[in-house]
Amino acid sequence: MKKAQEEVRKVVGRKSKVEENDVNQMNYLNCVIKETLRLHPPVPLLIPRQTTSSVKLKSFDIPLKTKVFINAWAIQKDPELWEDPEEFIPERFEKNQVDVRGLDFKLIPFGIGRRGCPGISFGLVSTEYVLANLLYWFDWKLHGQDACSIDMSEMCGLTSDCVLLSSDTGQFSKANCLPTDLAYCLSFPLAKLELAS
Numbered sequence: 001m002k003k004a005q006e007e008v009r010k011v012v013g014r015k016s017k018v019e020e021n022d023v024n025q026m027n028y029l030n031c032v033i034k035e036t037l038r039l040h041p042p043v044p045l046l047i048p049r050q051t052t053s054s055v056k057l058k059s060f061d062i063p064l065k066t067k068v069f070i071n072a073w074a075i076q077k078d079p080e081l082w083e084d085p086e087e088f089i090p091e092r093f094e095k096n097q098v099d100v101r102g103l104d105f106k107l108i109p110f111g112i113g114r115r116g117c118p119g120i121s122f123g124l125v126s127t128e129y130v131l132a133n134l135l136y137w138f139d140w141k142l143h144g145q146d147a148c149s150i151d152m153s154e155m156c157g158l159t160s161d162c163v164l165l166s167s168d169t170g171q172f173s174k175a176n177c178l179p180t181d182l183a184y185c186l187s188f189p190l191a192k193l194e195l196a197s
């Protein structure tokens, strides 16, 4: 958090707001987002596919019309593909330019191929911009908890659990939301936070 915040504040400097161009220079923040999407993909099994012909994949014969689930969550934690896969290490992306948009099959939080997410750019840009603003304007701390005691385990479900900050009450609440909603939810409180600061 500290490292990302230092980068954001260094890039933005003394300007009165974070500009879109600034975000392109925030390499570490970008690594943090990639690492978060690696460890906690919002759509862990992607959207189910169905084979349009029979396929031989390695030693498996997959018949026509088989429903196929792609376990992005498991791929992104595969110890054969990732060093210390369970650890949150954004630095792993500093030297290794793994693509997050579906070109590298070991990192596919937006899915792959023709049914891949059409909102990749919007999703990434919104996340970067919102996070940059939150880190630029605010110092964050945990209340009565240390970082290690936060429960980061996923729950079973079609959508991911996320924590929303109500801009009216300042209270945190838990909600189930799809990634499509997430970008919107994240950008909504920001408008008010910016005004308040």
Ligand code: HEM
Residues within 6 Å of the ligand: 042, 043, 046, 047, 048, 108, 109, 110, 111, 112, 113, 114, 115, 116, 117, 118, 119, 120, 122, 123, 124, 127, 179, 180, 182, 183
């Ligand atoms: C960080 C944000 C987001 C993540 C991680 C994400 C992830 C995904 C994933 C994994 C899929 C399934 C792709 C596949 O099975 O290959 C998907 C599909 C989709 N996403 Fe996103 N998404 C995000 C943001 C958005 C946004 C902002 C929009 C629209 C503005 C959007 C619209 C869609 C749509 C319409 C589909 C269905 C595509 C289809 O079935 O052909 N997503 N998304």
